[in-house]
Amino acid sequence: MRRVAFFWGRExxxxxxxxxxxxxxxxxxxxxxxWVIFILMFYVTIEVVKRxxxxxxxxxxxxxxxxxxxxxxxxCGAYTLAQDAHVRGDxxxxxxxxxxxxxxxxxxxxxxxxxxxxxxxxxxxxxxxxAWTIREHSSTTADGPPIYHxxxxxxxxxxxxxxQGLAEIxxxxxxxxxxxxxxxxxxxxxxxxxxxQLGKSTLVDEESRRRAVEHVHEIDEAARQRGMGERAEGxxxxxxxxxxxx
Numbered sequence: 001m002r003r004v005a006f007f008w009g010r011e012x013x014x015x016x017x018x019x020x021x022x023x024x025x026x027x028x029x030x031x032x033x034x035w036v037i038f039i040l041m042f043y044v045t046i047e048v049v050k051r052x053x054x055x056x057x058x059x060x061x062x063x064x065x066x067x068x069x070x071x072x073x074x075x076c077g078a079y080t081l082a083q084d085a086h087v088r089g090d091x092x093x094x095x096x097x098x099x100x101x102x103x104x105x106x107x108x109x110x111x112x113x114x115x116x117x118x119x120x121x122x123x124x125x126x127x128x129x130x131a132w133t134i135r136e137h138s139s140t141t142a143d144g145p146p147i148y149h150x151x152x153x154x155x156x157x158x159x160x161x162x163x164q165g166l167a168e169i170x171x172x173x174x175x176x177x178x179x180x181x182x183x184x185x186x187x188x189x190x191x192x193x194x195x196x197q198l199g200k201s202t203l204v205d206e207e208s209r210r211r212a213v214e215h216v217h218e219i220d221e222a223a224r225q226r227g228m229g230e231r232a233e234g235x236x237x238x239x240x241x242x243x244x245x246x
Contacts, residue, residue, distance in 0.1 A: 034072065078157070
């Protein structure tokens with residue numbers, strides 16, 4: 001505990017605030033561009049009415065819908081990384097101790113993430129620059145919409161993901177030093193979602209709802225205890241007499 005407390009001193013708290021600030025930037029961008037999905041849904045609905053009821057389809061529909069979805073997908077990448085929500089093999093990763101998780105993450109970030117995202121930023125900057133120079137338009141139709149604005153999202157999204165990735169690398173180093181993952185800015189808890197869904201359901205009786213929520217809490221607590229297991233073992237190793245009395 002003394003080592004962890006020493007690390008989380010004034011300088012470390014400044015570092016933690018910086019990490020949370022990076023999380024907040026990624027979260028704000030992700031939430032902002034998530035609203036594009038509603039715009040896209042409205043646009044698709046209008047297009048369906050025009051195409052099948054008015055027999056007047058829009059020539060730019062495919063290009064515009066692709067650009068809106070593509071922009072949303074790219075700009076939400078950093079948000080997904082900030083929430084630690086990218087797909088991984090949790091059945092293996094979740095059983096590892098925090099230091100092992102951090103070591104594995106750090107290796108993968110250095111070998112794959114940093115070169116890949118750096119290439120994305122570099123290539124995206126080139127693509128966007130050329131597109132702006134020639135005022136590029138889509139070639140899907142004879143008079144396609146301009147796409148140079150859309151290509152600007154490629155390097156921008158890459159820069160946001162790179163920023164969040166650097167924050168995650170710092171988290172790996174902190175975990176390697178302290179034995180536990182530093183806090184991150186959480187947007188939504190899965191337990192809250194489960195409770196809300198079960199609370200509104202009319203197909204589940206009160207006893208089944210209570211058992212389901214308790215089971216979810218048990219799973220969350222088990223995961224939390226597993227994450228703190230290495231730290232607890234380290235404390236026990238430094239004070240073996242306490243373990244003997246217990």
